[in-house]
Amino acid sequence: MKPDVLPQAPTLAPAVAGRPRVALWLVAVLPLVLLALLLALLMWRGPADLVRGTNVPPVERLSFQAVELTPEGMVAEVLNDGPDPVTIAQVQVDDAYWAFSAEPGTTLRHLGRARLTIPYPWVWGEAHALRLVTATGVTFDHEIAVAVETPRPGVRTLLAFALIGVYVGVIPVAIGLLWHSMVSRLRQRGLDFVLALTIGLLLFLLVDATGDGLEIAGALPDSFQGAALFVFSAAAAYLALEMLGAWLRGRHQAERAGAPTGWVLALLVASGIGLHNFGEGLAIGAAFALGEVALGTLLIVGFTLHNTTEGLAIVAPLARERVRLWDLVKLGLVGGAPTIAGAWLGGFVYSPVWSVVFLAIGAGAIAQVVVQIARQMAGSQPLTGYFTRTATVAGLLSGIVVMYLTGMLVG
Secondary structure: OOOOOOOOOOOOHHHHHHOOHHHHHHHHHHHHHHHHHHHHHHHHHOHHHHHHOOOOOOOOOEEEEEEEEEOOEEEEEEEEOOOOOEEEEEEEEOOEEEOOEEEOOOEEOOOOEEEEEEOOOOOOOOOEEEEEEEOOOOEEEEEEOOOOOOOOOOHHHHHHHHHHHHHHHHHHHHHHHOOHHHHOOOOHHHHHHHHHHHHHHHHHHHHHHHHHHHHHHHHOOHHHOHHHHHHHHHHHHHHHHHHHHHHHHHHHHHHOOOOOOHHHHHHHHHHHHHHHHHHHHHHHHHHHHOOOOOOOHHHHHHHHHHHHHHHHHHHHHHOOOOOOHHHHHHHHHHHHOHHHHHHHHHHHOOOHHHHHHHHHHHHHHHHHHHHHHHHHHHOOOOHHHHOOOHHHHHHHHHHHHHHHHHHHHHO
16 A cells, blocks of 8 residues: 655745746835825825715814014914814914914925914013914914023023033032942942942932823824834833943953953943933923023022932942043043033924933933843842842832932922
8 A cells, every 4th residue: 555645735935936036026015006006095085085075174283383482573383283284374462463474384284384473572571372273263372481582592502501401410410420439338238228229219210201201292292192202212212222231241341351340330320311311401401491490599409419319320330340530520421411412402492202202212221221230239139039138128219219309309
């Protein structure tokens, strides 16, 4: 008897391998071409238009992106967040109709922008109400709580915002770095306390940045999908810093075989704090530009206390390493100097979308740094066991309490 021969399944590999490369490209591109044609058909005459008919009013949503106050009047930038075109017919300021000009025009398509120039004699320090009236009679309102002239780029304003960044970012972080000599003399129990304190500080910054970012994201136009933008920007920052840490550790071990890697972790901490401080500077600059914050002694003192602890977080991983003064200077600049750049960007070209992105990047970076420090502290032990020690729990709670109390001074 002949043995049974099972039929073999046909394979496509030889056929695919034998196809010309041009044919493979055509097969790959054809679905994209068909999809583009389908989208064009839907845009030209989609099923939604057939259902709506001609008697249904358009869906109109206008969003104020920024309102600038100049000696000549007001300049408002608006965005059409709705699916239908919107035509701006009239402008009211404090319940009075005013002439205005619009660039590039008064009709905005989906995600279209217009810059409205309104020659209104606003009053310094007063509140003003701005209202846009569309061609269909729908109104959109914006309130100017305190009228202050919008800062213009110049030597004086650049220096002013730089000084704010130095006050609230560079100097506090530099002062915190001076704790390195104290940290280097601690025994293991004290070092565990300080490292856990660092995690507490960073966790508070993480929650703070997440709260601010999601708050701004919630106010974004729906088309920007603020919550998703924040979450995925934070995830991208986490993964990017994870890759940077792996690259730095590999390079460090190649240059210094057997040397401790506290410097790498300190650099990652400084990078995460620097990204957070960039978002903080962005918020500060925007607040001054919008006239919502008055620079006072209490504000400077509050930020100084709040950010000084960030310097301690940077030097904590260096407790068992010899560090040169220049190395501390570099770490301080990485952690504090981004505040200046953030203040410049927020004061001159503020954008809610970029605020969400940078706050998310700071949050993702800090989350990655927290994970790195926890890994270093636990070593080969389980994290659950390590973080039940008295010194570790005390340090963790102390860091959160310190940041909370100093954050109250900032307001």
